[in-house]
Amino acid sequence: MELRRFVPNSAAALLAALSLQAASCGPDEASKYTLAITSNVYTLTADGSDQAVLRVIVLDQDANPPPIGSVVTMQAQNGRVNLGTTDTGTSETDAVGAAEFTVQCSGTSNVSVAALYDGKFGALDAQIDCQPAPTGDWRVIVGASPRSLRPLESTTVTITAVDGAGAPVPSGTLLRAYIDEPNPGAAFRTGGTNIRVATSDASGSVTLGATAPSSNGSFSICAEFLDQRFGAGSRCVTISVSDRALSSGCTGVVAPDAIPADGESTATLTFSVFDAAGQPVSDAEVFAVVEGTGEILEDPEDLFSGTDELSLFTDTSGQAETRVLAPTTTGTADIVATVTYVDSDGETVEDDCEVEPLVFFPPPVCQFDPIPTLSPGETTAVRVCFSNPAGRNIAPLTPVKFRIATSSAPAVLTATTALISGTDANGDGAADDPCVTTGLAAGATSGTLELAAEIEYGASTAGCQSGPVSITGGGATARQITASCSSGAVGAYLDRLGDQVLSACDIVCTAHVIDVFNNPVQGAEVVFTTEAGSIGGVGTTGADGFVSVPFWVAGSPPQDVTPIGAEPSVTGVDGTVNPRDALVTIIAMTSGMEDFRDENGNGRYDAGEIFVDIGEPFVDADDSGDFNEGTHEAFRDVAFAGRPANGSWDAPNEVWDSNTTIWTTTHVLYVGPWAGSLADFRFRPAGSSTEVPVSTPRLTSPGTLIWRPRDANGNSLPRFATFSVANTCSVVETESTEDDSGGRFGVFSPEQIEQYYSGGVPVGGEQGGIDFSRWIPNFRFGLTGPGGFFSIGPVGVREECTMTVSVSQIVDPLCADGGGLVQSTAFTIAIP
Numbered sequence: 001m002e003l004r005r006f007v008p009n010s011a012a013a014l015l016a017a018l019s020l021q022a023a024s025c026g027p028d029e030a031s032k033y034t035l036a037i038t039s040n041v042y043t044l045t046a047d048g049s050d051q052a053v054l055r056v057i058v059l060d061q062d063a064n065p066p067p068i069g070s071v072v073t074m075q076a077q078n079g080r081v082n083l084g085t086t087d088t089g090t091s092e093t094d095a096v097g098a099a100e101f102t103v104q105c106s107g108t109s110n111v112s113v114a115a116l117y118d119g120k121f122g123a124l125d126a127q128i129d130c131q132p133a134p135t136g137d138w139r140v141i142v143g144a145s146p147r148s149l150r151p152l153e154s155t156t157v158t159i160t161a162v163d164g165a166g167a168p169v170p171s172g173t174l175l176r177a178y179i180d181e182p183n184p185g186a187a188f189r190t191g192g193t194n195i196r197v198a199t200s201d202a203s204g205s206v207t208l209g210a211t212a213p214s215s216n217g218s219f220s221i222c223a224e225f226l227d228q229r230f231g232a233g234s235r236c237v238t239i240s241v242s243d244r245a246l247s248s249g250c251t252g253v254v255a256p257d258a259i260p261a262d263g264e265s266t267a268t269l270t271f272s273v274f275d276a277a278g279q280p281v282s283d284a285e286v287f288a289v290v291e292g293t294g295e296i297l298e299d300p301e302d303l304f305s306g307t308d309e310l311s312l313f314t315d316t317s318g319q320a321e322t323r324v325l326a327p328t329t330t331g332t333a334d335i336v337a338t339v340t341y342v343d344s345d346g347e348t349v350e351d352d353c354e355v356e357p358l359v360f361f362p363p364p365v366c367q368f369d370p371i372p373t374l375s376p377g378e379t380t381a382v383r384v385c386f387s388n389p390a391g392r393n394i395a396p397l398t399p400v401k402f403r404i405a406t407s408s409a410p411a412v413l414t415a416t417t418a419l420i421s422g423t424d425a426n427g428d429g430a431a432d433d434p435c436v437t438t439g440l441a442a443g444a445t446s447g448t449l450e451l452a453a454e455i456e457y458g459a460s461t462a463g464c465q466s467g468p469v470s471i472t473g474g475g476a477t478a479r480q481i482t483a484s485c486s487s488g489a490v491g492a493y494l495d496r497l498g499d500q501v502l503s504a505c506d507i508v509c510t511a512h513v514i515d516v517f518n519n520p521v522q523g524a525e526v527v528f529t530t531e532a533g534s535i536g537g538v539g540t541t542g543a544d545g546f547v548s549v550p551f552w553v554a555g556s557p558p559q560d561v562t563p564i565g566a567e568p569s570v571t572g573v574d575g576t577v578n579p580r581d582a583l584v585t586i587i588a589m590t591s592g593m594e595d596f597r598d599e600n601g602n603g604r605y606d607a608g609e610i611f612v613d614i615g616e617p618f619v620d621a622d623d624s625g626d627f628n629e630g631t632h633e634a635f636r637d638v639a640f641a642g643r644p645a646n647g648s649w650d651a652p653n654e655v656w657d658s659n660t661t662i663w664t665t666t667h668v669l670y671v672g673p674w675a676g677s678l679a680d681f682r683f684r685p686a687g688s689s690t691e692v693p694v695s696t697p698r699l700t701s702p703g704t705l706i707w708r709p710r711d712a713n714g715n716s717l718p719r720f721a722t723f724s725v726a727n728t729c730s731v732v733e734t735e736s737t738e739d740d741s742g743g744r745f746g747v748f749s750p751e752q753i754e755q756y757y758s759g760g761v762p763v764g765g766e767q768g769g770i771d772f773s774r775w776i777p778n779f780r781f782g783l784t785g786p787g788g789f790f791s792i793g794p795v796g797v798r799e800e801c802t803m804t805v806s807v808s809q810i811v812d813p814l815c816a817d818g819g820g821l822v823q824s825t826a827f828t829i830a831i832p
Contacts, residue, residue: 032060035072035115035122039103042126043172043198045227046105047133049397049419051083054124056115058097065097072099072117078130079111080104105130129172134229137164140175142223142237143317148249148278149212149241154189157237159197159223160205168204174226175199177208180236185213194426196226212241218354220253228395233259238272238354249274250286250339252355254324260458261293261360263328264303269296271312271320271353273339280318284341286353287311290324293360294333297323314341326360326458333358363462364388366453373470374442376517379414384453384464385435386420393430394455396422400436401454401461409447409471414439442471446519476513476521476592478614478662483528483588485509485551485668492553492582493672493711509666510548511588513541516598520545524590529634531585531621532558532670551586557670558584559621559632570714580623582670582713589617589636592662605656613652617663627651636661672711 036057044050056072059065070093074081081089082102091099105111110127141160149155159177161169179186179193187193189209197206210221222236233256240249252271259265273284288310290296295306300323312320324333337353369383382402386394398420402413418436425432440451448470454463486508509528513521524541528549536549560581563569569576596611598604605611618627618635627633627649638661639645684691 031118031120033058033066033118033120034060035117035120037113037115037122037124039113039124039126039128041128041174043129043131043170043174044103044105044111045133045229046108046130048104050227050422051102051104052128054101054103054113056091056099056101056117056122058093058099058117065095066093066118068093068095070099070117072115074101074103074113074115076103077112078106078109079113079128080106103128108132129170131170131173134227134231135164136229136231138162138169138225138231140223140225140231140235142221142235143319144210144221144237144239146274146278147237147239147251147272147280147318148274149239151212151214151216151241154209154211155239157208157210157221158205159208160203161199161225162204168202169199169230171199171202171204173199173204173230175206175223176226177221177223179210180220180222185215186219186239187211210239212239216242218251222255224256227397229397232256232395233267235268235270237270240274240278249278250284250337250351250353252286252288252335252337252353254333254335254356254358257356258359258361259326261326261328261330261362262458262460263326264459265326266297266300266303266323267326267358269322269324269335269355269358271314271337271339273314273318273320273341275343275349280314280316281341281343282314282316282318284314284318284320284339285311286314286320286337286339288335288337288353288355291334291336292357293327293329293331294358295325295327296335297325324358330360330362332360361388363457364394364455365462366455366464368451368453368464368466371440371451371466371469373472374440376442376444376446376471376519379439379441381437382413382440382451382466383435383437384466386455387434394420394434396420396424396431398431398455402438403452403454405450405452405465407447407449409445409449410443411449411471412441412443413451414441440469444517446470446472446515446517446521472515472519472521475658476515476524476590476662477595478592478612478664479595480514480516480518481511481526481588481590481592481662481664483509483511483586483664483666485586485666487668489669489671489715490553491672492557492670505553507551507553507668508548509535509551509586509588509668510546511539511541511590511664513545513547513590513592516593526588526590527636528586528588529619529636530587531619531634532556533584533668535586551668553670558582561622564623568714570712577713579714582672582711582715583623584668584670585619585621585623586666586668587617587619587663588666589661589663591659593658594656594660594662596656605658611656613654613656614660614662615651616649617661618649620665636663669715671715672713 036059038055038057040053042052044052054074056074058070058072071090072093073088073090075088077087079087080103081087082091083104087106089101091101093099099115101115103111103113105128108130110129112127113124115122139162141162142157143160144155144157146155157177159175161173161175163169175197177188177195177197179188187210188195189211195208197208199206208221213219218238218240220236220238222234224234225231235255236253238251238253240251250271250273252269254267254269256267259267269288271286271288273281273286275281288296290308295308296310297303298305298307298310300321303325306325310322312322314320324335334357335355337355338350339353340348340350343349364386365388366384366386369385371382372380374380384400386400388394400418400420402416402418404411404413415438418438420431420436421433423432424430436453448468450468451466452463453465454461490505490507492505511526511528513524513526515521520541520543522541522543522545524545524547525538526541526547527538528535529537530551532555534552534554536551539547539549541547558581561578561583563578567578567580569578571577593605594611594614596605596609599609600606615627616635616638618633620627621633622628627635629649635649637645637647638650683694
């Protein structure tokens, strides 16, 4: 590029502006410093992806730099300084007085740059050209004269760059010219085999000299845009080297020599024909045949005009050009060609053309670096690297697009597009670092996702997906593991005498584990243990955080307990018992942290936050709420830092534990058959809301008789206990309870026991007592009413008759194998 060694008008305006700054804020005395500005490039792409590095050298009259860290101000008209959003920026000097800046185009107008220090200013000696953003349809034309050389002779190479309309590209457009050397030794006259050049005039051309090697053969001179986004691929011209006269010559070159196997990409095929004197031959017929994959296009602009063979005719420069279309499969196009023409002596000349093969390469491959597991709200860097299995390196500044391919959790990418590094130290057109980075920010819930990265591959894209990325909470806390069983009361006792559990019944117990953000925890190992019966000991939570194991009603009964406070006891054939004698305690355990009040919502315990200290898990067989030695209460010996496994139960340690065993408790009530001695009867006269206890089921006036059957422990019967009513006064009816909700007169309901003993909070009354006001009637005869009550009534006394109630079967329907309780017991109701 012919640099304009003067201060442009726009720069002069900048200097005037900076002069005002110097006058207003500079020293009174004239500055003793001078400023010199240089730039590494003078042409930029005006899309924000390109930048120039400018160096300001500040020296005094004795060539000494100012103090290290001195602040230099730079202003760029039509530009942005130091990757910012404004046209002004500052930088500090180093030990040699140099301050570095970056400048980007803010539009397509040229950029003028000036700098100020200590009241003294300087300007860049040329404007920076801001070229329009690449369109991808520019192309390079390469010619050489002569094309036939003797060893060490020179040729003149002309490189012309045109846009999609065939017009010259702006002057200063950067190109890379290189020598492809099947015959080593050729070089540019300026030195080297790989140089950067810029179009320098209105024709969009640049002229170079090249020298042939010292041995016979051929070499190619190629050129391409330094920014491949203007137009991808290289264009070449082949030079023949011989120490003897050639009768004729024909060389074919495909540029680029490798293209994507995408079914749409093309490579330019150029034949150069020259005579024995090395002069171009016009109107020579070149007959080309493609062997292997790919097709020659009859019409270079029509992708559907492909054929296996084609005749071309050279122009006045001795060249004939068309395109080769890539197939959709990888492979090689071997092009065989012959040339025929009439020389100056009127003789017909036929010769073979030398053509290098064209490679159709597969898509680039890429791989994500491992992505760590994230917590909700956490952000991490995501890096992916590209390579090409055919050795086609990734061009600098190639865009890579990111997207979230699959997701079961909300997340966002901090950037959806990133550019491959623009650094190309050796100028070979391949990025030194073919990797890009973006950021991934997890949302507020857990789950998994996969990322995808895509890069241009011919007319389409290629890419890869990451492995599953897990987003999990900060762990479960003690309040975030819960457990329950599919039935709160099960038929377990065939006969309370002998204290034996005789049942083939099994139910399902389930634990649910969630994290501190209330997200399900997948893969948590949950351990179950029980006071009585048998339970499937270990399970692993699924994606929903649930795990279920079977519980078998078998073996020894639960431990007999001492009444607490005002709890009722029941006296029957087995003596005096407590309803909780039939209550089975089950615990579920997993790894997690002690509960805490997350004041700032970050999912982590912070010093000063209130926490709930817990001891080692234990089965509270006596329902006391405390671990009691000598009561056969099982416990889990937890080992972790600060609390080793020691063979004894450890109480809370008064510190918040981030990694311990968290646990919860649930219960199952063992129920037996109806105990006839505990048949409570109440009578409510018609029109009255008051119930009157009766010792025998005998009706003497209209009203409703209410019966509350209980088992030998004073607990209500299992769900769906079946009663057959043989009524000599009317037809026989069979009714069934619908549920076991609510309380029972004088006895526990499973729900009340569950509510009291799993939460550890008294239901009412004194500590550890029971609120009797919550016990409401549950069972009645006759048609099912609200809450599953059974009643007979109003019952009339118009005639004397007898009603027989037979408890023929008490079966837990959850025991699908036929287990449960069978009993035949009857009583009669006399009317009147």
